[in-house]
Amino acid sequence: MALLPFLMAILGLAPRSARRLPWIAAVLLLVQIPLVVWICLPAFLGSIISYGPFSIDGMGAAFTIITTLVAAAAMFQAALLLPAERAEGHAITDKRFCLFYTLSGLFILAMYAVPLARHIGYLWIAVEATTLMSAPLINYHHGKDSLEATWKYLLLCSVGIAFALFGTVLILAAQHSFTNGETMRLDDLIARAREMDPRLLRLGFIFCLLGYGTKAGIFPLHNWLPDAHSESPSPVSAMLSGALLNCALVAIWRLSQVVIAAGQGNLVRQLLVPAGAITVIAASLMLVRQHDLKRMLAYSSVEHVGLLTIAIGIGSGQLFILHAFNHSIVKVALFLMAGGIMHVYGTKDLSKLGSVLKKSPVWGLVLAAAGFAIAGSPPFGTFISEWLLLRNAFDSGAITATIIMVIGLTVTFIAIATHIGRLVFGNERNPARTLPVSSWAYAPALLLGVSLLAGLAVSPPVMRALTILANLGVK
Amino acid sequence: MNLSQIDLLAAVIAVLAVWMCGVTRVKTQVWGLVLQTTVLSGISVMLSLAGARIELIILAFVVFMIKAVAIPFFLYRAAKRISIVQDKGVSIGPTLSLMIGCGLLFIGYFLTPAFAVSSMMNQVSAGMSLALIFIGMLLMITRRLALSQVIGFLTMENGIFLYSLTQTHHMPILVEMGIVFEVLIGVLIAGVFIFRINRSFEHIDVTDMRRLRH
Numbered sequence: 001m002a003l004l005p006f007l008m009a010i011l012g013l014a015p016r017s018a019r020r021l022p023w024i025a026a027v028l029l030l031v032q033i034p035l036v037v038w039i040c041l042p043a044f045l046g047s048i049i050s051y052g053p054f055s056i057d058g059m060g061a062a063f064t065i066i067t068t069l070v071a072a073a074a075m076f077q078a079a080l081l082l083p084a085e086r087a088e089g090h091a092i093t094d095k096r097f098c099l100f101y102t103l104s105g106l107f108i109l110a111m112y113a114v115p116l117a118r119h120i121g122y123l124w125i126a127v128e129a130t131t132l133m134s135a136p137l138i139n140y141h142h143g144k145d146s147l148e149a150t151w152k153y154l155l156l157c158s159v160g161i162a163f164a165l166f167g168t169v170l171i172l173a174a175q176h177s178f179t180n181g182e183t184m185r186l187d188d189l190i191a192r193a194r195e196m197d198p199r200l201l202r203l204g205f206i207f208c209l210l211g212y213g214t215k216a217g218i219f220p221l222h223n224w225l226p227d228a229h230s231e232s233p234s235p236v237s238a239m240l241s242g243a244l245l246n247c248a249l250v251a252i253w254r255l256s257q258v259v260i261a262a263g264q265g266n267l268v269r270q271l272l273v274p275a276g277a278i279t280v281i282a283a284s285l286m287l288v289r290q291h292d293l294k295r296m297l298a299y300s301s302v303e304h305v306g307l308l309t310i311a312i313g314i315g316s317g318q319l320f321i322l323h324a325f326n327h328s329i330v331k332v333a334l335f336l337m338a339g340g341i342m343h344v345y346g347t348k349d350l351s352k353l354g355s356v357l358k359k360s361p362v363w364g365l366v367l368a369a370a371g372f373a374i375a376g377s378p379p380f381g382t383f384i385s386e387w388l389l390l391r392n393a394f395d396s397g398a399i400t401a402t403i404i405m406v407i408g409l410t411v412t413f414i415a416i417a418t419h420i421g422r423l424v425f426g427n428e429r430n431p432a433r434t435l436p437v438s439s440w441a442y443a444p445a446l447l448l449g450v451s452l453l454a455g456l457a458v459s460p461p462v463m464r465a466l467t468i469l470a471n472l473g474v475k
Numbered sequence: 476m477n478l479s480q481i482d483l484l485a486a487v488i489a490v491l492a493v494w495m496c497g498v499t500r501v502k503t504q505v506w507g508l509v510l511q512t513t514v515l516s517g518i519s520v521m522l523s524l525a526g527a528r529i530e531l532i533i534l535a536f537v538v539f540m541i542k543a544v545a546i547p548f549f550l551y552r553a554a555k556r557i558s559i560v561q562d563k564g565v566s567i568g569p570t571l572s573l574m575i576g577c578g579l580l581f582i583g584y585f586l587t588p589a590f591a592v593s594s595m596m597n598q599v600s601a602g603m604s605l606a607l608i609f610i611g612m613l614l615m616i617t618r619r620l621a622l623s624q625v626i627g628f629l630t631m632e633n634g635i636f637l638y639s640l641t642q643t644h645h646m647p648i649l650v651e652m653g654i655v656f657e658v659l660i661g662v663l664i665a666g667v668f669i670f671r672i673n674r675s676f677e678h679i680d681v682t683d684m685r686r687l688r689h
Contacts, residue, residue, distance in 0.1 A: 121650030128657045132664055139668070144675055151668055155624060158661060159615060162631045165654065166608060169639040176592045182644055203590065 004028045004035070005071075005112075009105030011098075018094040022079035025101050029072040029108075036068045044465075048473055053119035053185065057473030062321045063115035063250050066328050069450075070242035071108045073329075076443050077336040078104075078235035084343060085233075092140075100140055107133040107239065114247040118186040118473070120168050120258075123251055127164065127215060130244055131157045138232040138240075149224075149231035156224040157215055164211025164251075170204030171258070173197075186254060190474070193262035202267055205259045209252060209271060216248035218309055219279040222302045229298035230348070234339025237294060241301045241335060242328035249305065253312050253320060257474055260315065272313030273393070277401040279306030280408035287415040293338050293348040296419055300374055301331060303412055310405065311389055314396045317470025318463060319389050322454075326381035330373040330451050333444035337367055340440045341423075344432050350419055354428035360436035364424045366445045371420030373451055375413040381454030388458075479596055481518055485603035485637055488514050489580055492610040492630050496576035497569045501554045504626050505547045511633050512543035519640055530648045531640075538636070541655055546629065546662050553666055554622060557673045572617055579609040592642045600641035607634025621669045625662060632658055 008025045011017060017024070042049055043061035050056075056064070082100070086092055110133050113126035131154070139150040171189070174196040175182040183189060193201075210221070217225040229237045256268045283303035290296040304327040311320040340363070341356065342348050357364025373380035386409065394402045488511050495507040516539040523531030567575070583606025584599070591601035607630060614627030639651070 121647060121653070125650070125653045125657060128661070132657070132660055135664060135668075139671070142671070142675070147668070147672055147675055151621065151672060154661075154665060154668065155615070155628075158628055158665075159612065159631070162608075162611075162628065162635060165632075166635045166638065169635060169643065170590075172639070173592050173642045176594050176642075176644070184647060184650065197592070199589070200592070 004032045005105040005108040007105075009102045009109070012100070012102030012105065014098065016094075018097050019083075021098060021101055022075075022083055025104070026072075026076045026079040029068070029075045033068055033072050036064055040065055043472060044469060046468070046472065050118075053122045054113065054116040055118050055473070056116060057118065058469040058471065059250060059253065059317065059321070059473070060116040060118075062469060063246055063324070064112055066246060066325055067108065067111045067115075067243040070239055070328055070332050071104075071111075073332050073336065073443055073447055074235040074238040074242075075104070077238070077339065077440070078233075080440055081234060081336075081339050081343060088343075096140070096142075100137065103133055103137050104236075104239075107137060111239075111243050111247050115250045118254075119184050120171065120186065120189070120255070121184040123254060124161070124165055124168050127212065127247065127251055128161050130247060131161060131215070134236070134240065134244065137236045138228050140233045140236065141231075143231075146231040149227035153224045153228040156221075160211045160214025160221065162211070163207050163214070167204045167207030167209075167211055167255075170200050170207060171196075171255075174200035174204060176200075186258070189258045190261040193258055196262055198262065198264060201259065201262055202264060205255055205264075205267065206271070208255050209275075212248045212251040212255075213275070216245050216252065216309070217279075217302050217305050218275050219282040219302065219306070222279070222283075222305075225302060226295045226298040229301065229335075230292060230294035234294075234335050234342065237297075237338075238332040238335040241298070242332040245301060245305055246308075246324050246328060249308050249312065249320070249324070252309075253317070256312055256315075265315065268315070269313050269398075272309050273398045273401045276306045276309030276311075276313055277398075277404040277408075279303070279309060281306075281404050281411075284408040284411040284415065287412055290415075290419065291350045293341065293350055293353065293419075293423070294335070296350065296416070297331065297334050297338060297374075300412065300416065301327075303408065304331070306408070307386065307389060307405070310393055310398070310401060314393055314398060316389075316392050317474075318466035319385060319392060321466055321470055322458070322463075323382075323385035323389060326385045326451060326454055327374075329447045329454075330370060330380065330382055333366070333447040333451075334370045334374060336444050337363070337370060337441065340436065344434055344436050345428070345430050346433050347430055349430075350423065352429040353423050354426035356436070357424050359432060360438055360441075362438040362441045362445075363436045366441045366448065367420060368424050369448050370444065371416055371424075373448060375416040376409060377413070379452060379455045380448075381451045381458070384455050384458045388463075481521060481597045481641060482599040482603070484514055484518050484521075485597070485600040485641065488633065488637065489583070489603040489606045489610070492607050492633075493573065493576040493580055495626075495630070496610060496613060497573035499569050501620065501622055501626075502551060504623060505550050505554070508550075508626055508629055509543050509547045511630065512539065515633055515637060515640075516543065518637070522640060534648060534651055537652060538655055541659050542629065542633075546659065549662065549666060550622060550625065553669060557670070567617055572613070575613060576610050579613060580606045582606070583609060590638075590642075595642055597641045600637060604634040604638035604641070607631070607637060610634075621665075621672055625665050625669075629658070629662070 040061035048057045110129035117123040135154045214221040287299045376382045376386045516535040519535035584602045587602030591598040611627045611631030
């Protein structure tokens with residue numbers, strides 16, 4: 001599974017291949033999709049394959065597949081976008097261009113390691129590796145803004161990740177009564193959770209939540225997220241938003257399993273449900289007055305992180321997987337479209353953009369559909385998963401959180417509909433530099449098609465299968 | 476609470492960190508970091524001799540080589556190459572910073588019962604590592620230069636390392652090594668960015684990086 005991204009990373013070390021590399025990388029990752037699905041198939045059939053501290057369990061399989069889809073779409077669009085951008089005269093040397101592919105390959109590998117690690121030490125190392133590999137990717141353009149965003153990202157996430165390390169060590173210290181030594185393996189932790197010192201375990205979980213929560217962008221720790229997502233090149237934004245945020249949330253999910261096994265499920269609920277609700281409402285309010293296309297998308301990611309946090313908080317693994325999948329594919333489609341729009345208009349200022357529909361009907365339709373999808377309207381998958389989430393949260397007694405979520409989702413819908421509506425139908429201030437190429441919208445359109453299918457496919461048997469998948473590997 | 480030798484050394488590290496709060500010369504700060512890590516490696520060796528755990532000596536050696544030799548050497552060179560000497564705090568001066576550092580040390584000490592493992596020998600060390608984490612954060616928040624922020628981060632890491640040494644029986648050595656190398660790579664990447672910030676902004680004063688406000 002690790003082979004193809006690794007091959008891509010190696011190929012990036014040879015700067016002479018700069019012209020062919022984008023398409024080689026795209027093809028490699030497209031081949032990767034069926035390969036990963038095939039490798040993860042046993043998990044869907046109910047068996048776990050282990051390789052040392054890593055194993056493909058239900059969560060691992062689901063998020064590995066999501067990561068692969070996101071990475072493949074991002075690399076495919078990068079093959080269209082980045083060479084076109086270089087032809088426009090952005091001063092990017094062959095060496096830096098190839099380094100982009102090396103780092104992307106390593107970044108994808110690190111993102112595979114996070115959901116597959118069933119060992120809280122390796123989990124931490126993998127999350128930290130994603131930070132280190134993605135920081136140079138954000139700074140691809142070497143502009144002042146991207147440099148500032150990168151430094152903020154590196155610094156805030158390093159502090160966050162240090163907290164997560166402290167939390168991990170505290171969980172280790174909570175096992176002081178174990179006679180045969182401490183363990184970091186998730187299976188042992190879950191099996192012996194009740195013997196742990198509850199005080200240190202709680203502290204450990206709180207520190208881990210602070211740490212991985214920073215990485216996931218839970219309010220008020222989301223500060224780095226809009227900057228990093230808006231300043232990086234669009235394929236990287238897509239990977240950050242569609243795959244990296246999921247990774248951090250999976251880490252929180254893993255640790256919450258230990259705490260729940262220790263009989264402290266209340267703590268998980270009391271921390272995550274309010275945190276998620278506040279994140280949703282805060283992000284929706286910040287969405288209203290955005291005047292930057294990619295920042296708007298980034299805040300929408302914060303909002304969806306809030307929803308996912310609530311899903312973890314109410315202990316619903318199946319909704320976590322379902323909504324993460326739906327959000328990832330739609331958000332990736334939007335970020336990739338945003339990359340195209342920035343290329344065509346030369347700006348991402350919402351007040352200067354417009355009349356996409358007139359320029360290219362394909363782009364206009366895809367954008368409008370993606371806007372509806374991300375705002376959570378039927379018949380897209382996001383609608384179903386948000387609706388199920390609201391119902392489950394209400395049923396589990398989190399009534400205040402549900403009400404806040406409904407308000408947040410309504411505000412979000414209005415804000416996104418207004419912004420995207422103006423983009424698609426309004427008049428532009430800045431004339432377009434080039435004409436949009438319809439083929440650039442094909443990959444996002446395909447992703448939206450998947451989202452549509454996901455929306456139509458959700459039915460009781462599918463949800464049952466997802467529940468079994470989410471609980472695979474949790475005793 | 477009785478102070479063991481290890482607790483005493485842990486307190487020395489925390490006091491060193493407090494002292495660093497009042498230092499504005501970047502090179503002196505780097506030396507503070509070297510001293511901290513050296514004492515920390517000493518604790519690791521002592522624990523290994525007391526508990527007959529040979530792997531801790533190897534760990535102590537690796538930590539010493541990376542965090543007390545390689546990283547400070549790199550930071551020192553970086554400070555020299557971009558010719559910076561002093562880092563005056565953002566909004567609070569060195570004196571106030573020193574006093575807040577003292578306060579954090581006390582807070583860490585009083586939080587000892589909440590964080591210490593009851594069956595362990597060196598209880599005060601838990602409080603001291605907490606103080607180190609807090610002081611590291613203080614350094615990161617109040618310093619202007621990107622370089623000093625890295626030093627603050629390393630102080631935080633030292634605190635976590637101290638906690639894992641004194642409050643847990645054993646952390647898997649492979650994980651511990653992974654963490655140390657991760658820190659090394661992190662500092663190297665941060666170093667590359669420091670040079671880059673220096674080149675495009677002609678300074679590494681992060682308070683002047685405020686273009687991204689919307």
